[in-house]
Amino acid sequence: MRALFRAARASSRLFSTSHASRQHQNVLDELEARGFVAAVTSPTIRQHVNSPSCIYSGVDPSAPSLHVGNLLPLMGLLHFHLAGHEVIALVGGATGSIGDPSGRSSERPILSAEQLKTNVEGITGQIGKFFARGEELASLFVEAKPPVKRHPVKVLNNLEWFGQMSLLDFLRGTGKQARVSAMLSKESVKSRLADGGISFTEFSYQLLQAHDFSVLNQEYGCRIQLGGSDQWGNIVAGIDLINRQRKTLNAEEGPIESESQDEVFGMTLPLLTTASGEKFGKSAGNAVWLDACKTSVSDLYQFFYRQPDSMVEVYLKTLTLLPLATIEETLARHRERPQERIAQRVLAEQVTHLIHGEDVLQKCLRAAELLFNTPLSQYRSEEIAHVFATDTRFKTVSWNDIESIPLRKIMATYGLTASSSAAAKACAEGAVSVNGAKVLDHKSCLDKTLMLDDHLFILKLGKKDQFILYVE
Template sequence: MAAPALGRPCGRAAGLRGGLRRAPLPAPLPAPLPAPLPAPRPLHERAPRSRSSAGLLAAQCERGLFQEVFPGQGAEEQLAALLEPGRPPVTAYCGFDPTADSLHVGHLPAVAALLHFQRAGHNVVAVVGGATARLGDPSGRLRAREPLAAERVRAHARALRLCLWRLFENHRRLLWAGGPGLGRAEVLDNARWLGRRPLLGFLCGAGGRLRMGTLLSRQGCRERLRSAEGMSLAEFVYPALQAYDFLHLHRRRGCRVQLGGADQMGNIMSGYELVTKMTGTDVFGITVPLITSTTGDKLGKTAGNAVWLNRDKTSPFELYQFFVRQQDNIVEKYLKLFTFLPLEEIAHIMEMHAKEPEKWGPQKRLAAEVTKLVHGTEGLESAKRCTRALYYSSVEALEAMSDQELQELFKQAPSAELVLEPGMSVLDLCRKANAIQDGPSGYQKITDGGVSVNGIRVTNPETVLILGQHILKNGVSLLRVGKKNYYIIKWLQL
């Protein structure tokens, strides 16, 4: 999904231009379209304030985490006053549709936004879209999502709830200084209320307050209506159901703020319209940036470039390495977006990096902070252990690795279980593991230095295997043939 340009009016009511390719649109009604909703205001246009007086809104604007606030004119001042320290806590929420069984790095800005609200003493709700995922969010899509079976959505929703709870808990235990200031956090599933809402009751209530002109005027909707595939009714009502989430949470939790990615402004506007019309209360929306690859594609499942937050899909080592590999021109931005380090500390890290760029200090700190949030201290230690074993040939790290870490680090590596026989040589090991060919070519491979055991190159094929050197204390040998061909050997009956 592509992010709308900052400052572009997302809610301007306008008639449909052109028409569907399959059939002409009906003539417009003589009644005028409803008045346009106010346009969102880019937060970077705000007047600068001193850091000491900056509240939550200004502080996150300075980090680049909060991008736009809705409604536009006057909303920023109202919201800033609502979030001032000393005022009663506000409740903010963000939704996550379970189209997969894990969150990914592209979701982290939204999670970080919730956590910053919580750190400021406000209450936060993460909503898993167990109901809305059945329809599929049409935002920024050229064609409809593949429908998901109900049981699959339920399984995905359970996995996302666990993932979100893990993030909240890791933040509280490892990244929060302590004290009574942390707000309350909840993880809910909108299937609890949307799944029980009768269709006719929904249409007569919330459906009667949402205007067709506003929904039809949105660019994404217009583009889909003009496309050959068109837009299904299920996709069209998706914004209405997400708007009802906001209304439900406002009534039950006093929610005043909805957070979402930059591609969610249209859905946020629908929620604003419904809540204000049905309750008369001022509510607000805030967007956070989309994370893109070096080619400009949004990171996520659809683009096929997702870096997942569940260990069974992306290991702590892989997550750690993703952030360690970030280039200098992006690492400062990511430190501000993904970590809770004070801006002064980030500035100092970048100053030190300018003096000693070869140490990759900002990248390592970024990787450590994010891995700790996602996988906890144990996950961070696992990532560092795997890094030392793979890139620094650390025998100590290799000995300390669990079977799970070995499988994560060497996903494609064949494994074999062998019994150590008296006088067994490196050549015997390679042949039993099917790592080299029989005959002179395999023998030559070893003598040419193309084989290493536990990171130590072996050039004599007749070298006898030694416990503690070729066979580690954990009963494992890591055999490498060539540059990238690894074999995991597990020794039995040692």
Template sequence: MPTDDLIAELRWRGLIHQTTDEAGLDQLLKSGQQTVYIGFDPTASSLHVGSMMQLMLLRRFQKAGHRPIALVGGATGMIGDPSGKSEERNLLSAEQLQANVAGVEAQMRRFLDFDGPNAALLLNNYEWMQGYSYLEFLRDVGKNFPVGAMMGKESVRARLGSDAGLSYTEFSYMLLQAYDFVQLCREHGCRIQAGGSDQWGNVTAGIDLGRRMLGEQLFGLTAPLLTTSDGKKMGKTERGAIWLDAERTSPYAFYQYWINVGDDDVMRCIAYLTEIEQDEYNGLADATKNDPGRNEAQKRLASWMTGFVHGEDGLASAEKATKIFFGGDIEDVSDAGLVEIFADVPSKELATSELGGEGLWIIDALQHAGLAKSGGEARRTVKEGGAYINNKRVTDMDLRLFEKDLASETVMVLRKGKRNYALLRFV
């Protein structure tokens, strides 16, 4: 029987936004192993940082002794959830949806344990919806949905009042998701649905449908959305979403995202997304308050998140890349790795022939890179000890650079002073 006080754990972490019956849910969780599910839309072939809130929530239930179901919306993904959306999504093809489902499933297996007495289940609602005819669905499910109640849902009201309006297709989404809860209760004894706070209308619709169709008391719990202190969704940068797939967001970029979280947000991220215990959390909170310049909480958040999502190798590569950016040795790094590390610094392409013959003079190299406006300025930079090639100081005014001086296949890293970087790419 589960012994951890899960509700208390979720409370101190700030992970309970709404519950349908908190006292009843707490009693149910303490009475024995329960089954809980969260749905995930397969709108891309990778999950992103926002999805981690829900994955970690399922993981917390599992670690407390309960059985999690991660439900991939192969059927509901064909419709698109209107909750929190200002306009209708473009519908994906069946082929694209299947590819997305496969990618999402593979990632979920890294977060949840699929063996043991409370092994997680990974299900796809397309399995039970694909054979359902329209007439059968209306007869079995539609008749149990009062239109007035549906119209009263915030997600529906918001879209009806917008310029985009709401199509019948999206209006039907609530029925499909509600039926998922009924199906999971009937087949797997699932009595708890969790999700983000924007899912409250769908969650309560499923609870009501379960009461009407099965005569069961079901429970719902929502967590806050992952937002910054000023209300903006986290997990996005100027370059786009922060994905859990290393091919879309490198471990270095993932690490850098968390290391740069602001002081107003870092402790909430640690509470929401990590398994750092409360005593350590309190210590990090004190450090952030008393000595914010050390960024102790950000460093801990970045290392925990990167190690958890990308493994020890991913964390090691991210930390190595970070050290390079701050002047560490550049060794065994590829072109792609250097371009990722120095994505925001100026770069210039030169012909590889520049490195042949007598080589490229360091004075010319600094000017090509834009680190000196003239030969005189370049000479002063070298003379004063402020010139670096691949993070190694240059002291020889007559230095010539050859292919052996490349940091990777085609890239040379130049630096002036502590942080003024530029890249030369030889093609």
């Protein structure tokens, strides 16, 4: 068993038996047991997914990176993928220029075409890596025999069809089938109308998403749309559009027997929230990004490691592929020795591996070991430079860059504090240390003769925030 699972090593037998049984389990049963399912549009979806189907979920590229709040629908798709269903991840290169009003009290800013293109490329790459690492993690468990046949994951951009469509074509096709009364009844619209109004641009978003489902149904045989619980109205709009289009086609050409004429479904997931009940996301101001340049690997790891006991079970079940029996066993051991944070460690390692890969995880673990459990006298500059090479807490500088510069300015310049005044206040409160020595005078400068291993300054702010200056 790899080092990743050292906290759950005693459960290796449960890994194999649980995973083998889930291969023959209805994927909806698996998702319900993990707390994924908020609602479904029809109870017959359970019977439908007994055999391979096609499912999609979409994300609008409102930023160049996904964040932790996007993980739940991706994990839902991953479970379907591992169970042998066809999966489509749809990036909204077109709808991203509009913005989904769901869950928002104000209009989204309009992004430029160039920014949208950059965002689409970033998110498309992240989705591809996510599924590749998901399969890598799944392969650590013993596969059932015969193995499940898995289809390649499709990552599509809805600009492919919207970019070729004129406004008149859209109105004559999708617009003709829409009913304004139904559109007005959607919660996302009603809440905005009651709070300052909504533009026609965002009002039309539900039709654009409905058209996506229609295209994917016709072109790829997609039968299920998956989304957060705030997407219920948009999902229902898509199902209604498909049904209306079928009725029109049947009236014009007569009944057509084909797989694409069968029932389509919607499934929503509970929104991923913090311990205080806040939704994760950019607009909430608490985004934890999947891009290591926006949220460092260490910060991502620490985010999950610091989760309270009240949230660990929820996150283990929804954000990891660990079998449920293994999760229960891990939680049982955690309850026996809560001070060791066994469950939090397993959670942090699993999520970090899924997002960044095992090699990056191992560097992250070594970095944490160095910063929190290694005496400063044992620091070696060569290892520090290797382990922290891509870490945002590590900066390579020349002595000329920092010589005779007050500590408060160095702390602000390299991001240990938000400003020089904040650094000065921290020093006065005794919260700052350099190479293990507390610094009270914010005007003091770094002493070259006190560098660790001739290259290192370790700046600490409190117990959690640290920064490494490597002096060339």
